[in-house]
Amino acid sequence: MIQVLNKYDGSVLVELPLLSHVELHDLVDKSVKAFTLFKKSSLNKRKEILEKMIASVKEHEEELALDICAEAGKPISYARAEIKRCIFTLELAIDELDSLEAQDSKVKAMGNTSQKLKTKRFPRGPILGIVPFNFPLNLSMHKIAPAIASGCSIVIKPNLLTAHSIVKLVDLWNKFLPKDLIQVALCSDEHSQELVESDHFSNLSFTGSATVGWKLKSLSKKKKVTLELGGDAALIIDKGYDWKKEIDQITNGCFLYAGQICISTQRLYIHESQYESFKKALIDKVKSIVTGDPLKEDCVVGPLISSTHLKRIKNWVQDASSKGAKVLCGGEILNQERNLFPPTILEGVNEEMILGCEEVFGPVVQLYSFQSFEDVIHEVNKSRYGLQTGLMSSSQENIDYAFENLDVGAVILNRVPGYRVDSMPYGGIKDSGLGREGLKWAIEDFTEPKLLVF
Secondary structure, eight states: OEEEEOTTTOOEEEEEOOOOHHHHHHHHHHHHHHHHHHTTOOHHHHHHHHHHHHHHHHHTHHHHHHHHHHHHOOOHHHHHHHHHHHHHHHHHHHHGGGGGSOEEEEEEETTTEEEEEEEEEEEOSOEEEEOOSSSTTHHHHHHHHHHHHHTOOEEEEOOGGGOHHHHHHHHHHTTTSOTTSEEEOOOOHHHHHHHHHOTTOSEEEEESOHHHHHHHHHHOTTOEEEEEOOOOOEEEEOTTOOGGGGHHHHHHHHHGGGGOSTTSOOEEEEETTTHHHHHHHHHHHHTTOOBSOTTSTTOOBOOOSOHHHHHHHHHHHHHHHHTTOEEEEOOSOSBTTTTBOOOEEEESOOTTSGGGTSOOOSSEEEEEEESOHHHHHHHHHTSSEESEEEEEOSOHHHHHHHHHHOOSSEEEETSOSOOOOTTSOBOOEETTEESOBSHHHHHHHHEEEEEEEO
16 A cells, blocks of 8 residues: 655545556556557547546546645645646647548659558557656646547556545546546556566656656667656846846746746856846745745745655755855755755856756756856756756847757747646657657657558
């Protein structure tokens, strides 16, 4: 059994049974059987199922938000936003069903002739989705929704720290879903590896840390693999840009949900002409951030997911400070019992410090000043990660230069890097991942095109 805890007060929310080795193999067999039946389903049938799933989420919307708030320590306003995104993600899957209709086309052939083709996408097989703690439902939807639209069965392996909400939701869905179409695998890391190595899954869709993701890819054999990994996202504030109107957005982008978002701003690069005024404004703004109980409507920084992460972040800040970095605010554990770490700002961080080369995944941001725009792009690119970068600039020349030269999956203009629309192709390069999420792209991954030449 595992206990899923309330991350703020430590109380037990629920006890859930872990699967044994035999039960895990039985779960995989059930997924294969479910796929054999469901792959023949009509698009109308898939639409009907998705509509019922949406209705169920809407019916239990506030209940699910409260579950996420408790098990993930996520501020309640942000938890409610996650449930809204779940509904939208499922709706997007319905929108993409038309792309699975057979398409007639022509291609050029020799002798100035053309050849008629019919193309149709077919489901590839059972899907294995592995999901982290920070968005336990919406990141599951980014695997479940395209699987159902594609005609695939799916097994979701959640993080055991936040397994309650997805288990509850799938139990609700199982009242009307085809048998074993969506299953939740509660298992140890060792058994998770067995799932990845299983020949019965056609795809692995993983969201989590770079270390784990690349290891699992090496074990995945012939599966098609999508990795949505982490990053140390940067925000560049260019010379002459009026950042004052964006200070609330910038602060939120650094510290919302205690920075436990893979595109949370970790590195802030400010042109030297505005550096000191920006630093003062950010420090002043941090003083008004509400830290503590995630059930409070105005909470921004709730508890970290575990005491292990609390200690890690404290150690990383201490390491940077001992090597010459300056802590401008925060830096000390706020409440050990409740795993609270305050919004923390440092300057003088470099690559000799772990904060300067790794993803912190906590409420910690580093400030840097720059002179040359070309130089700051070079500095951002030195990271081993490449997920998203925010750029606040009024210079079209610099915008174009950044888009052409930043080594990231997306450049977010005049916003913080922590911006994602669930319909967009989301993902990174370098150690930040492989492939793209987003309903259109996931459905393409979960299906295989077949040609009829006539």
